[in-house]
Each structure stands twice: as structure tokens, then as C-alpha cells.
Amino acid sequence: MINLKNISKKYGETYILEGFSYEFKNHGITCLLGASGSGKSTLFNLLAGFDRDYTGEIIVESKDISEFSEIQLSNYRKDSIGFVFQEYNLILGYTVIENIMLAAELYLNDENENRKSALNLLEILGIKEKAYEKIENLSGGQKQRVAIARALVGNPSVILADEPTGALDRKTANEIMRIFSGIAKERPVIMITHDNKICDFADEIITIEDGKCKCIKSIEDRENDGNKKVFNKRSITPSMKKRAALNFKAHFKKFVGVAFAVTIVISAVLMSFSSQNIINAKIDQFEQKNTAFAWGQIHLNNERKPDKLLSLLENNPQIENHYLQYTVPESTIVLGDTKVELPSKSFGNIATETINRGTMPKDGEIAISPSLAKKLAFDMTTLIGQEIIFSSGEFTEKLIISGLFNNSLDDYYLGSNVEEKFYSTLKNIENPVSVIYKVKTFHKVLEVEKFLLENEFEPKTASNQVESLSITFEKLKMLFNMVTVLIVSISIFICVILLMKISGIRAKEIGILMALGYSIVQIRKMLLYESIKLSILSAITTIFVVSLLTVFSEIIFTKTIISLLQVIFAICCTFIIVWQTNTILNSKLLKTDPVIVLKK
């Protein structure tokens, strides 16, 4: 049935097998003994069709396997060979029956029939009661029985066993060998071993010496004794979708781990964007409340014409508004029956005043000093929000008191629009006292101030407060960014470790599938379905985590800090990252060398 003709195999310039020839008998156990490094595993890999780099002929069931294509080799492993390994090479996370059905599915598409034949084999091997147990809960001997059942379920012509008792104690090893003796009645069992005691069960013993075969013990070939078994082969295409689903179930915890790790990375990035949102929102809020901080004022000397300054302000894109200020005449403020007369004054820059109650005046508002407030009401705190009538010359306007600012004199500040309107009603105004300007954004105050100083104009601004606030905001942003970078780094590290670990486990599984006779096309399909499932799971995890973050942010910041666009971005990113990473890992997995992974 198996005839090795003049096999030569070398690594580099060293021949491991050189003119190795041997014809295996059609049944019985053949032990391949030999010193370590003599070439036993090399021969095993050639017989299995894992290694094609050799000369000579390997004739199995009248066909030379050296002429097989990759697909034909997969079919050869599926139809002709049943593998048993020292380390069992069963799929962890699968149950006993699932491991056996993994091989059975290659022959028959009927789940019930496959289950029946798997249970039947388990009964023969004495572990039927373990059928629905997870592989990791079995003893070494039980695992090897499962591996034997898996090897037999396809009814192979040959059993190839690599140190099948190497991990077992003597008693269990003998039990397993008795099973092999039974199997060997119908087909050849070729077994690599170091263990001389195992050879007691062997019908034939061969060894490799100087790359050639040396027969130590032989039996009469009983090929023509009329008991030759006929190996019926049915070949079908197993459902890789179903296989992917089972894998997904078996590795669910690991997949969830990966999904969460990726989600945390994405959420960390999202939080980084959102923290910028929070900071910007806080700055905006502050600016809204403290619009006067954006004002600067430049006093004009009599001899200095304001034309150059006005043109500088006009052309500066940071400036939102500017106007000339004049000395204003006496004025009156009326609140109900109370009327207060106020002297002539020039407006300063409210940005440099300290507001101790309420806010700085905006459009249609006025801020007053405490001494003036006292003249208007007994309890000055009640004044905020009240309406007064301000009049001076021809100008009369109803204004709301926005706040109280620190000043010992009877003084007031008008909202900028009111102030500007007021100037337009003044007659005979020729000499402006100062120019006042407003920058568009609060944190540009310092930039504009620097620009004016460079042009030899010295503005009066609230630069000290603005600077300290800007530094605080910057530090806050930096802190957020550092925390984000830290979280992202840790998450990426966890992701890489998890994916590498999963990849290692998966490589072994891919090796097992290859040994069982699954083709690369089938394995690629299975990995594709798994990738889709993992990517969807990761996207769902992201939706879950982002929803939680949104709820928390609403509780903590009392508003949504993550926009819908950011959520969609996070979900898409998760899907793409997982999909891409998987595609790269899967292409590496498909290049798995079963020889290497099955030996580990």
C-alpha cells in the first residue's frame, strides 16, 4: 500500500535521507525507531505530504504523491491518512464530539450520521461518557483516545502516529497501544517512537541509519489473506460558515477580549476629541459670560492722530469691533422715583475692572459701582436685573443692570452697543480720548496686544487674567491629552498581546485543519466568516461602550460631550481596524507550516 522508493532528502548540503527505500505492509504496526536527529520526523513529514522538497517516489495506493497538486495533497491527507500526534493536537474550546466531527464533516454532510459514527467510535474507545466534555477537562490518555477517534472517523487507509504515547504513563501507553493493535488489523499503522517498550506491540520495526532504511523486525505480508479492508471514500464540501460559528463560540471570551481592547482604544481617542470639546465648550461658556475680557483700550495723546491705529484695527482679522471714545457729559440714572445725577466722565476699559456681583454689561445693559447702587436702592443686590432709564443730553435709553463692579466713586459702564450709540448723539465732539476694540476670541487678546505693542500702541487689557486663564486651559488640555495617550498606549499593548496570543492558538488550529485535509480555500473562507463576526462584535462593543460613556458624560457634565458624528466615526473605525488587522493576521495564518505548529 505504501512504497518508498529511493527517497533522498537534504537540508542545505546535509542528506538526512539518502536512497531510503521501504515497502510498508498492508496492515500491522510498523515502529520507526532511531536516534534523535536520525530523520524520523523528516520521513513522517514526507509521508504526510507536508514536505514536498525531496527526490524519489512515495507510492500510496498506487499513486505517487510527489506528483500531487496542493489540492490533491489535501485530499490525500483527508482520504488516506489519519494522524495521531504526541501532543494530541485537538482543538481546545471544542467538546470531544466537536473535535471528532471536525474530521467527520469532510466525508458526510449529515450531522446526525456524523454524530452517530463519532459516538460509536468513542464507545469502542471506552470514553463515550466524555463525548460532551470540553477537551481541556480530559486526561492525557483520554485526549489520545479522542485523537485516535478523530483519525479513524474518516476511515483512512493509513494511520500515521508521531510519538503517540510520548506524553503518557506506561499503563496508559500500553492501553493506547492495544487500541492501535486493534486498528492495525485492518490497515497499516506507522508509528514514530523513541520508546523501545512500545516496540513490543510492533509487527515491524525499522530504523534509519545513514539516511537508509534498516529493517530490525519483519512480518510476513498477509496482503493476500483475503481480509483486506475496502476503504470507501466520500468527499463533500463542509460548511465553513458553520465551522466559523463553532470557532467563534469556542473562542468567544478571547474574541470579546479583542473586541473590548479595540473598543477601549477607539473610545480613548473619542474621549480625547470629546475632552477637547469639553474644554472648548468651557472656554466658550467663559467667553460668553465674560465678553468684556475681550476688550482692549488705547489712550490717545492729543498730538497723536488715531488714523494709523484705526487702520491697524480695521485690517486686523482678529478684531471684531472697534470705535472711538469721547468724554461724555453729565448724565442721570432713574430707577422708579429715585434719580441720581452723575458727573461728566470718560469710559475706561471694563475688562480691567473687577465685577463682584452679576456680569459685565452686554448689549442693552449697564454695570454700576456700589456707591451709585447704594443711591438707587437700600439693598443693592436687588438691583441686578432691574430696569433703569439712562439719559444724557439728547440720549435716553432703558437699560438693565447687569452687575456691580468695584469702584469707590459713582460710576457706570454701558454695554458697547449702547456706548457707541450714545457717542453718535453727542454734538460738537472733536477730540477722541481713546480707542476701544474687541477681539473675536478671548484667547487672542494677548496676540492682538503684542501686535499693537509692536506698532507702538500700548493697550490697556485684562491680559494678566487672560494669560493665567489661557495657561490653565492649556494645562488642562495637556493633562487630558496625556491621559488619552496613556490609555491608548496601554490599550494598544493589550490588543497586540491578545491578538498575538490568539494568533498562536489559531495557527495550531489551522495546522490541525490542514492535517485533516481541509484545503486552503476552505480555511480562508472560514477565517473570512470569523473576521466578519469579530468585526461586527467589535462594532457592537463600541456602540455599548460609547453609549455608556455618553450616559456618564451626561451625568458628570450634564450635557452630551460626544457628537453623533463621533459615534459613527468610532463604530466605523472599530470595524475597519478589526477587519484590517484580521486580514493581515489571517493571511499570515494561511501561510502556517503544519510541520512547525503541530510539533509545538
Ligand SMILES: Nc1ncnc2c1ncn2[C@@H]1O[C@H](COP(=O)(O)OP(=O)(O)OP(=O)(O)O)[C@@H](O)[C@H]1O
Ligand atoms: N527545517 C529544517 N532545516 C534544517 N535542518 C533540519 C530541519 N528539520 C530537521 N532538520 C535536521 O534534520 C535532522 C533530522 O531531523 P528530524 O527532526 O527528522 O529527526 P528525528 O529523528 O525526528 O529527531 P527527534 O527524535 O529528536 O525528533 C536533524 O539533524 C535536524 O537538525
